[in-house]
Amino acid sequence: MSKKYPHLGYGLGLRPEHFDEILQGQSLMDWFEVLTENYMGIPGSGQSPLLKKLLRLRKDYPIVLHCVSINIGGTDPLDLSFLEQLKDMIKLVEPAWLSDHLCWTGVEGHNTHELLPLPYTQETVNHVSERINKIQDILGQRFMIENTSSYITYKDSEMSEWDFINEIIKKTDCGLLLDINNVYVSSQNHNFDPHKFLDAIPIQNVGQIHIAGHDKRENGLIVDTHDSEVCAEVYGLVSYMGQKCQSPSLMAEWDDNIPDLKTYELQVFKAKEILDKAGPNVT
Amino acid sequence: MLLNQLQKELFTAIRIGGDLSQVQSVVSTQGLSAVERLSTYQRSSLLKITACLEDDFQVTKSFLGEELFDELSHKYFSKYPADTHFINECGKNFPFFLQQEPLQQQHPFLSDLAKMEWLRVESFFNFFDYRTPHPVSIDYELHRIMVNPSLIKMASSWPIHKIWEDEVAYPIEPSELFIWTTENRKVHCEAWSKENTLVLNTLLSSGTIEEASEKLAQDMGVDELNTIFQEVAPEWVSSGLFEILVSER
Numbered sequence: 001m002s003k004k005y006p007h008l009g010y011g012l013g014l015r016p017e018h019f020d021e022i023l024q025g026q027s028l029m030d031w032f033e034v035l036t037e038n039y040m041g042i043p044g045s046g047q048s049p050l051l052k053k054l055l056r057l058r059k060d061y062p063i064v065l066h067c068v069s070i071n072i073g074g075t076d077p078l079d080l081s082f083l084e085q086l087k088d089m090i091k092l093v094e095p096a097w098l099s100d101h102l103c104w105t106g107v108e109g110h111n112t113h114e115l116l117p118l119p120y121t122q123e124t125v126n127h128v129s130e131r132i133n134k135i136q137d138i139l140g141q142r143f144m145i146e147n148t149s150s151y152i153t154y155k156d157s158e159m160s161e162w163d164f165i166n167e168i169i170k171k172t173d174c175g176l177l178l179d180i181n182n183v184y185v186s187s188q189n190h191n192f193d194p195h196k197f198l199d200a201i202p203i204q205n206v207g208q209i210h211i212a213g214h215d216k217r218e219n220g221l222i223v224d225t226h227d228s229e230v231c232a233e234v235y236g237l238v239s240y241m242g243q244k245c246q247s248p249s250l251m252a253e254w255d256d257n258i259p260d261l262k263t264y265e266l267q268v269f270k271a272k273e274i275l276d277k278a279g280p281n282v283t
Numbered sequence: 284m285l286l287n288q289l290q291k292e293l294f295t296a297i298r299i300g301g302d303l304s305q306v307q308s309v310v311s312t313q314g315l316s317a318v319e320r321l322s323t324y325q326r327s328s329l330l331k332i333t334a335c336l337e338d339d340f341q342v343t344k345s346f347l348g349e350e351l352f353d354e355l356s357h358k359y360f361s362k363y364p365a366d367t368h369f370i371n372e373c374g375k376n377f378p379f380f381l382q383q384e385p386l387q388q389q390h391p392f393l394s395d396l397a398k399m400e401w402l403r404v405e406s407f408f409n410f411f412d413y414r415t416p417h418p419v420s421i422d423y424e425l426h427r428i429m430v431n432p433s434l435i436k437m438a439s440s441w442p443i444h445k446i447w448e449d450e451v452a453y454p455i456e457p458s459e460l461f462i463w464t465t466e467n468r469k470v471h472c473e474a475w476s477k478e479n480t481l482v483l484n485t486l487l488s489s490g491t492i493e494e495a496s497e498k499l500a501q502d503m504g505v506d507e508l509n510t511i512f513q514e515v516a517p518e519w520v521s522s523g524l525f526e527i528l529v530s531e532r
Contacts, residue, residue: 037368037369037370040368040369048408049468069368073286074290075286075287075290079368082368104290106294106365107287107290107291107294108291108294109366110294110298110364110365110366111364111365111366111367111368112294112297112298112324112328112364112365113328113331113332113365113370113373114297114324114327114328114331116290116293116297116324118286119286119289119308121286123285123286124286127286151320151321151323151324152309152310152317152320152321152324153309153310153312154289154308154309154310155284155307155308155309155310156284156289156308189313190312190313191312191313217323219315219319220313220314220315221315221319221320221323223323223327
């Protein structure tokens with residue numbers, strides 16, 4: 001049976017704009033998630049001012065490291081030197097856990113800096129699972145994967161996204177970072193019932209929940225922009241999850257048109273209120 | 284289609300200006316064509332890296348104008364797709380790219396200007412290496428020179444470091460630009476006369492003031508050297524190019 005992730009409470013995706021306020025004790029959050037690559041890539045052995053601030057913050061709060069470029073679904077060999085750098089970051093920051101997206105980001109040594117969806121095939125399940133197991137071996141800890149939002153589907157796909165995730169988790173016992181906004185965005189873009197997704201995923205492996213805002217384009221596509229408030233439909237899915245299980249650590253993300261800290265925190269408090277009311281029917 | 288083939292197909296279409304309508308692996312659904320769906324990724328990917336390039340090459344952009352800069356950015360990213368995990372490194376080949384562009388003949392200083400801007404970015408990050416432990420003290424008294432680790436030098440025939448100043452006709456002559464960052468995270472870019480540059484380079488490559496003086500005494504008179512030491516060297520120290528540390532007994 002999978003070991004449960006610790007419950008950190010309610011948090012935020014930390015953005016540099018809010019660093020000083022938070023360091024001055026003006027946040028009501030329990031924990032923070034940071035985009036790992038933003039604190040790496042500094043030439044030499046020095047520490048950037050941002051990393052220094054993060055280490056100060058770490059003294060007072062649990063931190064979770066969230067990556068965007070391990071390229072879990074990529075077909076290039078895993079970048080071992082990058083994974084070694086990640087190990088150094090883990091030693092330095094001592095995060096509660098480390099995660100990245102279930103996607104591919106580049107090929108033949110090139111990076112798109114986009115989170116591109118994978119075809120849901122048995123070939124991909126085997127390929128990705130092997131890489132996740134290798135990552136877990138190298139990092140010496142359990143790894144967490146996040147379901148991404150998507151705007152395309154592939155001709156070759158043989159199964160649903162939730163079956164794809166289930167198959168990978170069966171083979172790796174990795175954690176699942178459940179992004180409820182991504183579930184909603186993909187459900188609208190690919191015409192499926194988001195509740196079906198939430199019913200099918202292995203709840204016991206969910207260690208963290210993301211919520212965020214998105215944007216509906218003129219052509220009807222919903223784009224995962226993280227530039228606005230969390231919508232009612234996403235809160236509805238949070239409530240649905242709350243009725244199914246004790247909520248794992250939950251946090252909001254906001255990456256563009258970033259608001260003041262209080263508005264940002266409000267997204268999380270709304271979810272907390274919903275979850276407090278919902279209460280699990282099943283534990 | 285094999286996963287690797289699928290990824291190559293998508294990468295070519297999204298990042299290096301391939302024809303989205305030729306992509307075989309993506310389905311058109313819900314009244315939206317595969318091309319419409321794929322273009323969301325194409326736009327988003329380009330927007331992120333172009334924003335990064337705009338941040339790092341603000342003066343070059345201002346000189347070229349928004350439209351031309353955008354056109355060149357798109358061409359640059361098709362030719363030099365990002366190859367690192369860190370998006371803030373995506374501009375590293377931009378000066379070299381500009382050097383190969385026909386526009387360079389019209390504006391021969393263009394690639395130097397972009398290179399200076401890129402070195403400013405590198406210098407900014409190099410500064411975080413600063414404040415490493417001071418050298419181990421030795422048992423006799425010398426004036427040790429500790430060079431600011433963010434210092435980067437570049438050669439240019441153009442007075443590009445004056446581009447921030449009011450429009451003035453500066454002479455075109457070969458010079459060495461010194462780019463460095465200070466504690467307040469300000470990035471400096473400066474050039475000096477031939478004689479002063481020789482003195483500065485000798486100081487920077489010597490372990491101590493005494494060693495530098497000995498080397499310089501062979502090339503210039505003691506009076507000239509003293510004048511430079513008294514008039515310019517304090518400016519170099521106060522502007523954070525290097526520190527002078529007196530070894531403890």
